[in-house]
Structures are given as C-alpha cells and as structure tokens.
Amino acid sequence: MPHTQLWLIRHGETAWNAERRFQGHTDVPLNATGVQQAKKVAEKLIRQHGQQSFSAVYSSDLSRARHTAEPTALAIKLPIRLDARLRERHYGVLSTLTPEEMAAEHPEAFRHWQQRDPAYVLPEGESLNQFNQRVLDALASIAREHPGQAVIVVAHGGVLDCAYRAAQNMPLSEARQHPLHNASVNQLRFADGRFHIERWGDIGHLEQAAIDEL
Structure with missing residues (x-):
C-alpha cells in the first residue's frame, strides 16, 4: 500500500499554556499569540501546498486545535474533519491545575504523572496506555483512509x-527530550503499519519562540 504523509501540527498558544496550566479536555481558546501562530502555520502550509497537494484536514474537536486548523483549511478550500480521538490526554483531577497546584492538591496522582507510569489511571481521567492507544488508533485509521496522499492533522502536545x-x-515511561512546541509542524510518513519521522519540531515559520509542552 502507498505510504501516507501526515503533517502533524500542535495547536497555537492559549492563556493556560502561558500559565503552565493543564488543559486536557478543557476547551480553552487560543490567545492572541495563538491566533497569530495559526495564521503563520497556514502561510507555511499554503506554500507547501504549491509543491504537494493536501487531501484532507483533520482536527481535534477542541477549539484550540480547530481554530488553529481554520486558516489553513479555508485557504486550501478543504473542510475540517473533527475527530474527538485526537483530543489531549484526559487529565481528570489534574485538569485546570498548574504543577505546583497538582502537587499540593493531588500528590499521589501528581507523583504518578511525574514518573510517567503508563498503567496508572488518573482519577476521573485516563492512563498513558489508554491515551496512547486512542491516539495511535486515530492516526493509523486516518492514514489508512488516505493511501498515497498528504493529510494535515491538528492536535495537541500529548498527541504529538x-x-x-x-x-x-x-x-511511554521514558523521559521526554524531543520538543512539542505550540504551532510546530511535524512531518511523518505512515508505511507498512508504522510511523516514520521525516521532520520534527519545525517552528521556523513563527516570529517568536513557542512554548514547549510540560
């Protein structure tokens, strides 16, 4: 089967990103910086569109991802296909909190999050294993629907x-060293049932530094 190109993009900045506050499934809108980042992403992908035609635009159904996708989708005249499976991890009781607040209010859950315990289900939320399975199932199904094509997917830091x-x-338990910047463009290839990285963490289109994931 021909491979699929996935252009995986993290949503633009929100006020909660700037505050280091966990969003999870909470629907937090883009801030002014995030709105500008979405426009810069669109400009970059429009330039790329002149070299490689995109077949579809997918997005998490949360507004910060959807509104990041909108300028690009409008410019290349494609509808946005919303998919709730592309949401950020459900952080349960840790949602809406900063790391300092988590440590004070939910120390056990915070400890498991810090340790990246894949099997631990966050109270009222999901485990890393559950989240990872949801995300990879979604990305693989999108890729298989578009063999030989290039697809834009706008989602969240955890999805990336x-x-x-x-x-x-x-x-999943290993400490992260790779960047997950707001409004970054990341290019993957899906072939033979596997993901392959072709380019990662591109923020050259942004005018100022972007916030990395916690």
Missing part, C-alpha cells in the same frame, strides 16, 4: 508525543 514515541519505538 505519542506519534513521536511510536515512530522511535520509545517507551
């Missing part, structure tokens, strides 16, 4: 992390 780890055969 799952894709990177799958491509690098990197355990």
Whole structure:
C-alpha cells in the first residue's frame, strides 16, 4: 500500500499554556499569540501546498486545535474533519491545575504523572496506555483512509508525543527530550503499519519562540 504523509501540527498558544496550566479536555481558546501562530502555520502550509497537494484536514474537536486548523483549511478550500480521538490526554483531577497546584492538591496522582507510569489511571481521567492507544488508533485509521496522499492533522502536545514515541519505538515511561512546541509542524510518513519521522519540531515559520509542552 502507498505510504501516507501526515503533517502533524500542535495547536497555537492559549492563556493556560502561558500559565503552565493543564488543559486536557478543557476547551480553552487560543490567545492572541495563538491566533497569530495559526495564521503563520497556514502561510507555511499554503506554500507547501504549491509543491504537494493536501487531501484532507483533520482536527481535534477542541477549539484550540480547530481554530488553529481554520486558516489553513479555508485557504486550501478543504473542510475540517473533527475527530474527538485526537483530543489531549484526559487529565481528570489534574485538569485546570498548574504543577505546583497538582502537587499540593493531588500528590499521589501528581507523583504518578511525574514518573510517567503508563498503567496508572488518573482519577476521573485516563492512563498513558489508554491515551496512547486512542491516539495511535486515530492516526493509523486516518492514514489508512488516505493511501498515497498528504493529510494535515491538528492536535495537541500529548498527541504529538505519542506519534513521536511510536515512530522511535520509545517507551511511554521514558523521559521526554524531543520538543512539542505550540504551532510546530511535524512531518511523518505512515508505511507498512508504522510511523516514520521525516521532520520534527519545525517552528521556523513563527516570529517568536513557542512554548514547549510540560
């Protein structure tokens, strides 16, 4: 089967990103910086569109991802296909909190999060294993629907992390060293049932530094 090109993009900045506050499934909108980042992503992908035609635009259904996708989708005249499977990890009781607040209010859950315990289910949320399976199933199904094509997928830092780890055969429990910047463009190839990284962490289109994932 022909391979699929996945252009995986993290949403633009939100006020909670700037505050280091966990969003998870909470629907936090882009801030002014994030709106500008979305426009810069669109400009970059429009330039790329002149060299390589995109077949579809997918997005998490949360507004920070959807609004990041909108300028690009409008410019290349494609509808946005919303997919809730592309949401960030559900952080349960840790949602809406900063790391300092997590440590004070939910020390056990915070400890498991810090240790990257894949099997631990966050109270009212999901485990890393559950999240990873959801994300990889979504990305693989999107890729299989578009063999031989290039597809844009706008999602979240945790989604990018799952894709990177799958491509690098990197355990979920291992500490992260790779960047997950807001509005970054990351190019992967899906072939023979596997993800392969072609380019990662590109923020050259942005005018100022972007915030990395916690």
